[in-house]
Amino acid sequence: MNTAVLLSEWTKIRTVRSTRWTLAMTFVVSVGISVGISYANRGAFSRMTPEQISSFDPVYNGFAGLAFGQIILLAFGVLVVSAEYTSGSIRSSLAAVPDRGLFYSAKLLATTGPALLIAHVTAFAAFFGGQAALGDGHNVSIADPGALRSVLGAAAYMVLICAFSLGVATMLRSSVLSLAILIPLFFIVSPILGNIEALKPVARFLPDQAGTRMFQVLPAEDVLGPGQGLVVLIGWTTLALLGGYLVLRSRDA
Template identity: 50%
Template structure:
């Protein structure tokens, strides 16, 4: 039964036109901005203060577009789930698959696998194009310590952002409400909390700020009480909580 439900969910995703453009936007924005920032960093590197040169992370620089690129995957994650609620198709889906745990598992799994593929493609493309912009004097190589972990981590980060968005959208059941909360949260609130001294300790434990640690080769926040895998674990906990909440809400509420 699960195999049939997985195929059904894959058909739903393919039939939604927004799937193609959201994935395309995620790749283009992430890679494009990464190339631009890498090129500008190369141009300005000689004028940087010595302490900034020491902290310069060529790998993380190539991921400069990840913050905007992730917004496209947030849209994808929300639409995969919430579109069925907005169109009323959720009643038909749950009638066809009355076991709600199976239904949610199949939907999340199918969209996550697609996000994983796109995330990995995006991360490796951003890395290689960004390093090409930095040039021989600054570029990092995939075999350098921590670099492969950071590049693979970039793909995992984008996958987890998508999963988190799907969990939130399942709980809220509205595409507009979900996007109205997630977009400001990741684009504004998280950045404000992370950059204001009084709230910086709180901001470190938000899913995006903790998760981005895995993409860093050179440690930027020396005061952070966790490393790359610690940050990744914090993000996993956020995703697990969102998916658990999604299951509880789907199980208890009527369609």
């Protein structure tokens, strides 16, 4: 990896105000909603049946806000690519770095680097904040079986979703089109398919549904395990990044 190219891509990200705000908002939204939902559940335990309490996953509950925070991080991955096409600066970028594989790799590393940092900070903050909001008797500690694995899985999920969105944006070369496809996919299409009994076996292989298995502790019937979910999400991300590279290599700026 050429250090100068990587530094150039990092400078582009660091100097654009919108990308910095998206990273900050990922943390605020994810942690805020997770703590809020956990606190709401704290008052609901008295109304739950024994069966509902036994099936309650306090770790997974603590990551409820990630469903919203991931959309902001997804937008970060899209903006990193589409901003250059919108401004036309992609032409000068490719003129300066004619090796498109090098250019693409540097952009991917410069994007996932800060995403990796914010994802880990967010995941740990959401876990500890969510467990504190649940209160004693219903929460778990980081040392409990599956808890640390779930926190790291949540962080990995966010980074992979960011990389996935970067690949999609590179293929489409438009922030509007990319977000118009990705946001409905995660917020509308996936939940609908996941609630249709006949389509559940297919829906569980969608990126978000497979990825969320990475931060569940209690096993669920007819769904992927954490390791299987990771493999499926890596597969989706690899396909998106490969598609982005092929489009970048074959088309003019």
